[in-house]
Amino acid sequence: MKQMRKIYDRAFKEKAVRIKPQRTNVSELAREHGITAPQLYKWKKEYLEFGLGSFPGIGNVKQTPEQEQIALLEKRLKDANMERDILKKAIGIFSKNGH
Template sequence: MANQKRRSYSKEFKLDVIQQSYQRDNIRELADELGINPGLIYAWRSAYKNQSQQSFPGKGIPSRTPEEKELAELKKELADVRMERDILKKAMGIFTKNNG
């Protein structure tokens, strides 16, 4: 089994391919010209149709709405605060044992 490197495509490239795909009759022919799988074109078209402006954020990052981004940040901050609290509780327990 060959060790193939996964190719990545820029957002601009994907948008250009989507635009070309709507202007062409044969998507397989377009895919062959570009050296990509026709399934990619259909997947990119679907993603763009469903989330136009949020589609293709890059680097495998799931696209999120601003509210989802804020929620994720708040959840991370809450987890950090809880971890700090637990560390402080343990430290207090250790110091009160040694002094009591």
């Protein structure tokens, strides 16, 4: 019989990762939370690499805060360019009808 995989929410993972520096025995801490020590190390590594972008959930991309900011700015630029192109077309249409 196949064992079901446990899914832990973001708050649980962040709590476990933040407690770790205060504790010397990682295996004991992991057992207390019902996880394995390698899992706790993996979460800690992810948290150190991605910070607030860690543990985004199923199907979401992990991003550092800088990567999130870049993605947001790229989206805003794309929207601004699209608005500009629409306005250019509108000016072209109105200038033809005005003469």
